[in-house]
Amino acid sequence: MNDRAPRAFDATLLHRLEEASLNASAPPQQLLIDGWLVRFCPGKAKRARSVNAISAGRLLVADKLALCQRVYDEAELPLFIRITPFSEPSGLDAQLEAHGLRKLDDTRVMVCADPARHIGGGLPPDMSLQRVGLDAFAQTVGALRGSSLAQRQAHAQRLANSPVPFFAALLKRGGEVVGCGQVAIEGDMVGLYDIFTAPAARGRGVAGVLCRQLLADALSRGAKTAYLQVDAANAPARALYHRMGFIDAYAYHYRTTHPTAA
Structure with a gap:
């Protein structure tokens, strides 16, 4: 872990969180380029269609960028690089x-170190x-x-081939879907x-009800520590998660060569 990683949390926990999130978002379309994990799934989630710089490698950054750009050009996707406290080389x-x-x-x-206290x-x-099944959930x-449709199909394919088990659910009111979510354990x-x-x-409190039900199910399957990823600007969601015992562990962002891609 390089010197930009947060110091308020145990380093082992931070590494486990990052590895768990990488495992849960692993798509079939990925390869290694000089220590960088290059993912090019055509779905909506950027974490499955971006570069994760997990090792410094030996090539110059400019040379690796050129190699990665070629992959994304062939996949007809914009190049995104995910920057975390663990990205290598230092100063990337x-x-x-x-x-x-x-x-x-x-x-x-x-991260919530004791979710059992917050699922009542x-x-x-x-x-x-x-x-629901994973294909139905993706749809x-x-x-x-x-x-x-292509993004939904790519999402369903990624879930079906995930090395980590997912469990999905729909929250309904009067037969109508008001919320949905899933957990990776x-x-x-x-x-x-x-x-x-x-x-x-x-x-109307839908997200809170849904999250507590999902966490209760995960705890019954042996989970003890919970994590999630949320847009830093999503104040309502962050406030909900704080009330549920989640606190910030670390931050990440993306960088892209594309002038307008979001």
């Missing part, structure tokens, strides 16, 4: 900025939780987000993923 973010890559998507990884309360009487969350760690509330149901 500044080097990418000097090469003209712009910064976007400031994100926080949050059952489902409201007007709500029901439906467990449902994709439709709610407005994802293209690796050992005693559980990650909350794709937590989404239908626009018409926002501001």
Whole structure:
């Protein structure tokens, strides 16, 4: 871990969080280029279609950028590089900025060391939780987000081939889907993923109900520590997660060569 990593948390925990999130987002379309993990899944999630600089390697950064750019050009995708406290070589973010890559998507990884304290309360009487298969989940969350058919199919493929087991659920009110989400469980760690509330149901506590139900299920499967990733600018979501016992562990962002890609 380089010198930009947070000091308030145990280094071993931070590494486990990062590895768990990489494992949970692993797509079939990935390869290594001189110590950089290059992912080029055509889905919506940037973590499955970006470069993770997990090792310094031996080539110059400029040479590795050229090799990575070729991969993304052939895949007809924009090049994104994910920058974390663990990115190598040290000083990579500044080097990418000097090469003209712009910064976007400031994100926080949050952790709850004792989720059992925050999952009390059952489902409201007007709500029901439906467990669904991963393909059905990818289609449902994709439709709610407005994802293209190709993005939904890529999401379903990634979940089906994940080395980490996922468990997905839909939260319904009166038969209508008001929220959805899933968990990835690796050992005693559980990650909350794709937590989404239908626009018409926002501001009514749907996300909190959903997250508590998902965490309760994960704890019953042996999970002890929970983590998630959230946009740093999403104040309502961050406030909810703080109330549920999550605190910031570290930050990451992306850099891209594309002038307008988001």
